Amino acid sequence: MTETAKLDDESYRIAMGRLLVMYTQVDYLIMRACAERIATAPNDEIRIMLGKQVGDESKHVRIQHEWMDRFGTDRTPVFSEQQQDLFLQHFRSLDWLDFLTDMYVCVEALGSEAVEQIVPMADPGTRESLRTPLEDEVDHVAFGLEQLKRELAKLPEQQRIEYLDTIASRLDFLKNTLHGLGIDIPSMFAAVGADYQQVVEHVLERRAEILQSLALPLAA
């Protein structure tokens, strides 16, 4: 489909609109979860980084809202109030190590990997609206994975190996939760012209890459 044809295509606009609403809601929730975490973060350096991220996510939400207005997107939330509360409660309940895993491996790294896969299919305006957010996500992921490595390095080897094994199951849990919420990601992706299976493969590759890098000892 050409780019102009896409913009004329109502089903593309609706599906891309839903993905944009979902992405923006996730950014908003990340902003809130990270803001809450500042109070109990292990040290000042981390507090400063979380503060920066909160600012970045707030900027992303702003950019996306402005773009959705111009794009004429239906802003009906994908995630209900109750689901948003569950997300925040989930992050509140985690210790620092699990927070790092769920926030930076599951949500930030793999979430932005999925969004990256959508970018080539998107119309120019949507693509532009995702540019700054995706650039910033690279910093957030780098920060999160670095901190995760540091925390893992504090664990005895056996415990570290066991923890790495649980990361895969934490990801499956996340995937099942989305499925359980009745959010049909495959058809949303298909409607914007993305091959869902291919997106999944990319995300799995990225996951394997992250797990491998986490298994390596910390660079001195």
Ligand SMILES: [Fe+2]
């Ligand atoms: Fe973001």
Ligand SMILES: [Fe+2]
């Ligand atoms: Fe982020």
